[in-house]
Amino acid sequence: MASPQKKLQGLVAATITPMTENGEINFSVIGQYVDYLVKEQGVKNIFVNGTTGEGLSLSISERRLVAEEWVTRGKNKLDQVVIHVGALSLKESQELAQHAAEIGADGIAVIAPFFLKPWTKDVLINFLKEVAAAAPALPFYYYHIPALTGVKIRAEELLNGIQDKIPTFQGLKFSDTDLLDFGQCVDQNRQQQFAFLFGVDEQLLSALVMGATGAVGSTYNYLGKKTNQMLEAFERKDFSLALNYQFCIQRFINFVVKLGFGVSQTKAIMTLVSGIPMGPPRLPLQKASREFTENAEAKLKSLDFLSFTGLKDGNLEACS
Numbered sequence: 001m002a003s004p005q006k007k008l009q010g011l012v013a014a015t016i017t018p019m020t021e022n023g024e025i026n027f028s029v030i031g032q033y034v035d036y037l038v039k040e041q042g043v044k045n046i047f048v049n050g051t052t053g054e055g056l057s058l059s060i061s062e063r064r065l066v067a068e069e070w071v072t073r074g075k076n077k078l079d080q081v082v083i084h085v086g087a088l089s090l091k092e093s094q095e096l097a098q099h100a101a102e103i104g105a106d107g108i109a110v111i112a113p114f115f116l117k118p119w120t121k122d123v124l125i126n127f128l129k130e131v132a133a134a135a136p137a138l139p140f141y142y143y144h145i146p147a148l149t150g151v152k153i154r155a156e157e158l159l160n161g162i163q164d165k166i167p168t169f170q171g172l173k174f175s176d177t178d179l180l181d182f183g184q185c186v187d188q189n190r191q192q193q194f195a196f197l198f199g200v201d202e203q204l205l206s207a208l209v210m211g212a213t214g215a216v217g218s219t220y221n222y223l224g225k226k227t228n229q230m231l232e233a234f235e236r237k238d239f240s241l242a243l244n245y246q247f248c249i250q251r252f253i254n255f256v257v258k259l260g261f262g263v264s265q266t267k268a269i270m271t272l273v274s275g276i277p278m279g280p281p282r283l284p285l286q287k288a289s290r291e292f293t294e295n296a297e298a299k300l301k302s303l304d305f306l307s308f309t310g311l312k313d314g315n316l317e318a319c320s
């Protein structure tokens, strides 16, 4: 089992769950997917069964199998595999947490239950604590994504004294645009060694300034290399170059957001960029349209984000 002291940092790809055309999980491409992330994108951490992975649309047995496959295929290749084990049922969440520990995952993350919701910090902490206790040797991350869960308890409030209640608490995955809340999470916990993982890829540079120690996101599946260049520029304090990279990434995200962007579109883009078939999403999501994919491809080419395009000369938007 992985050491709880190993801090999760840098880019973490929120993995897609590959599916076949008839909606079954396509386990056969996960090994290839690991190699692609490591070799082509320079991304060595993954976040499995989260939003991008359609974790809440999978059955519990599917989630167990997907987690197992990523851990097995990632062995000696990936640095860390974090499994999202959030569920509406505390029992299911605990089962998944225990399973993650058994298979040798490096950490677990949990979202707030979003149907019958916790309305106060203390109730949410009690839920998270019960899940974390099912995997007492695994680092625990709270996955804050209020726009999707509808649970608006501020992360700053939640983090106040959290390690007294959840000794394995190791960090926050913050998928929200409230940089006041995020900044205060960092500022008020400077004495702790928490990981502060930002989850809004198009705003990562601002979060780095606020003290983010890493990032979890869908675009790191196919823009990991570009984003790593931004992280390197930031690390070297070349802020102007870092901003160039962020703007370039924003140009792409802004473009696809206007077309309608979500998990289905992420699957289509990843298939296009990596050549690995990600398949359709599961209902209630709908497959991305052909028109979306064609437009996204043209934009990727114009930004020189597709390594095989060879269009450099004509490419006005390409980043430095």
Ligand SMILES: CC(=O)N[C@@H]([C@@H](O)[C@H](O)[C@H](O)CO)[C@@H](O)CC(=O)C(=O)O
Residues within 6 Å of the ligand: 014, 015, 047, 050, 051, 052, 053, 175, 199, 200, 201, 202, 216, 217, 218, 219, 253
């Ligand atoms: C709402 C959503 O899906 N947000 C993404 C972002 O990576 C997002 O796709 C990106 O910032 C583009 O908007 C991640 O925060 C989700 C994520 O990390 C996950 O799949 O668990």
